[in-house]
Amino acid sequence: MTRRYTKDHEWIEPLSPTTARVGITHHAQDLLGDIVFVELPAVGKVFPTGAEAAVVESVKAASEVYMPLRGTITAINETLIAAPDTINRDPEGEGWFFDITLDNPADLDTLLSQDQYHALIQG
Amino acid sequence: MLTLPLADCHDALHPKWAPFAGYTMPLSYAGTLAEHLHTRTHASLFDVSHMGQAVLRGPDTDALLRVLTPMDPATLKQGMMRYTVLTNAQGGIVDDLMVLRRETDTLLIINAANKTKVYHHIAQHCQGDVTLTLLDNTTILAVQGPQSAAVIATLFPDALALSFLTHRTVVWDGAEITLSRSGYTGEDGFECYGTDTKAARSLFQAIIAHPAVKPAGLGARDTLRLEAGLCLYGMDLSDDTSPVAAGLSFVIQKAQRTHPTFLGHETILSHLNHGTPKTLVPLIFQGRQPIRHDTPIVDDTDRVVGTVTSGAFSPTRGDVVMLAYITTPVPEPLFAMVRGQKLPLMRTTLPFVPHRYHRS
Numbered sequence: 001m002t003r004r005y006t007k008d009h010e011w012i013e014p015l016s017p018t019t020a021r022v023g024i025t026h027h028a029q030d031l032l033g034d035i036v037f038v039e040l041p042a043v044g045k046v047f048p049t050g051a052e053a054a055v056v057e058s059v060k061a062a063s064e065v066y067m068p069l070r071g072t073i074t075a076i077n078e079t080l081i082a083a084p085d086t087i088n089r090d091p092e093g094e095g096w097f098f099d100i101t102l103d104n105p106a107d108l109d110t111l112l113s114q115d116q117y118h119a120l121i122q123g
Numbered sequence: 124m125l126t127l128p129l130a131d132c133h134d135a136l137h138p139k140w141a142p143f144a145g146y147t148m149p150l151s152y153a154g155t156l157a158e159h160l161h162t163r164t165h166a167s168l169f170d171v172s173h174m175g176q177a178v179l180r181g182p183d184t185d186a187l188l189r190v191l192t193p194m195d196p197a198t199l200k201q202g203m204m205r206y207t208v209l210t211n212a213q214g215g216i217v218d219d220l221m222v223l224r225r226e227t228d229t230l231l232i233i234n235a236a237n238k239t240k241v242y243h244h245i246a247q248h249c250q251g252d253v254t255l256t257l258l259d260n261t262t263i264l265a266v267q268g269p270q271s272a273a274v275i276a277t278l279f280p281d282a283l284a285l286s287f288l289t290h291r292t293v294v295w296d297g298a299e300i301t302l303s304r305s306g307y308t309g310e311d312g313f314e315c316y317g318t319d320t321k322a323a324r325s326l327f328q329a330i331i332a333h334p335a336v337k338p339a340g341l342g343a344r345d346t347l348r349l350e351a352g353l354c355l356y357g358m359d360l361s362d363d364t365s366p367v368a369a370g371l372s373f374v375i376q377k378a379q380r381t382h383p384t385f386l387g388h389e390t391i392l393s394h395l396n397h398g399t400p401k402t403l404v405p406l407i408f409q410g411r412q413p414i415r416h417d418t419p420i421v422d423d424t425d426r427v428v429g430t431v432t433s434g435a436f437s438p439t440r441g442d443v444v445m446l447a448y449i450t451t452p453v454p455e456p457l458f459a460m461v462r463g464q465k466l467p468l469m470r471t472t473l474p475f476v477p478h479r480y481h482r483s
Contacts, residue, residue, distance in 0.1 A: 033139075033151060033154060033155055033342070034154050034155050034156040034157075036156075036411055036413060036436040037410075037411045037412045037413060037436070039412070039462075055462070057412065057413050057436075059155045059156060059342060059346065059413075059435065059436060059438075060150075060155065060342055062413065062415070084411070088154075
């Protein structure tokens with residue numbers, strides 16, 4: 001299954017037909033600079049598409065992480081709380097934010113493909 | 124947007140650029156945290172050429188300084204420099220600045236964003252035989268950190284004789300440079316003030332070539348100065364800020380307390396003797412969540428009692444440090460309101476990280 005992206009610089013990786021993992025892109029961490037703090041959502045919480053699900057703060061700015069698609073939080077990456085710099089080091093791997101169950105998995109197709117996302121950040 | 128005279132030197136080091144005070148400035152190179160920690164452990168090169176250099180010349184210079192600032196110019200001998208403020212008639216701060224007494228003139232180092240305002244303010248008060256000149260093509264290179272003396276000694280062996288807040292004229296690449304032992308990071312360090320871009324460029328290259336030195340940008344400069352407890356104009360200081368409220372009473376020298384001549388002395392000396400309605404308070408949050416400029420401060424009844432003017436994650440300490448104006452008497456306990464959360468704060472004293480100046 002292919003990874004999708006949002007215009008707000010989140011990536012969403014399907015883990016199964018109904019679940020996915022969410023994080024911020026390499027480009028997003030580069031824009032933020034050194035990340036020193038993250039606030040993660042509670043497991044079990046339901047968010048609509050586009051809702052503020054997490055907060056990431058760097059030395060220079062605070063930024064929201066939006067729910068890419070409507071769903072329920074099933075797991076959070078608690079290692080980020082003690083080691084937020086993991087997001088700078090490996091944003092699209094070890095630096096994931098949370099896992100979700102998707103209400104409408106078909107909506108994944110409404111998000112950006114890797115090529116579309118790269119075109120967006122280079123444009 | 125203005126560019127730094129040495130922008131080409133920076134391009135080769137691939138910084139992130141950001142607009143600041145009308146200039147495109149290097150924000151960071153390897154990253155603000157890494158640059159901050161390198162400055163505290165080794166030595167960093169900062170290009171702060173956006174700052175202004177103005178010169179006062181003539182026998183009535185000291186009379187002018189007695190009106191413009193709460194300093195006592197008689198105590199500023201040649202080779203010395205002093206941090207002070209330009210006050211306005213209402214008792215606020217026009218700018219905070221360094222004043223360097225040189226052999227034939229007095230050099231003022233002023234904030235980039237305030238250049239025009241300061242020029243007009245000083246020009247308006249120039250009386251008698253004194254001239255004000257805002258210099259062109261100015262560069263300021265700052266080497267900061269515990270290894271800065273070793274770095275500068277390879278270029279200017281005589282510089283080791285300088286102690287904190289003293290300066291001398293040196294020659295580099297055919298041009299005169301004012302070299303001071305000073306800076307705005309809390310570390311030992313040197314600043315090189317020049318007006319010859321070609322010489323500044325070769326000096327930049329010579330400094331950056333030293334193995335202990337890495338470039339550092341505005342991001343690290345801001346977190347370093349905050350850890351050192353140093354105010355930033357536009358954040359902690361303004362035309363409406365009393366130097367007493369800002370914790371800068373030390374700039375009011377003895378002669379100006381007994382026989383005051385500086386602008387706004389009626390208000391400022393009243394603040395000194397009777398206090399101010401609000402005061403700048405250093406606070407710590409024992410967590411990692413940054414608390415930034417404009418964050419409201421509340422007391423235990425949720426009443427807003429102040430505002431953060433500078434706040435950041437402290438890379439050296441590992442917690443969060445801030446300066447906030449709080450109504451007096453300062454209540455306890457205090458909390459920062461961040462996204463609906465009430466974060467408990469601790470009062471402390473400045474600096475947040477001990478200074479390591481080289482005093483004689």
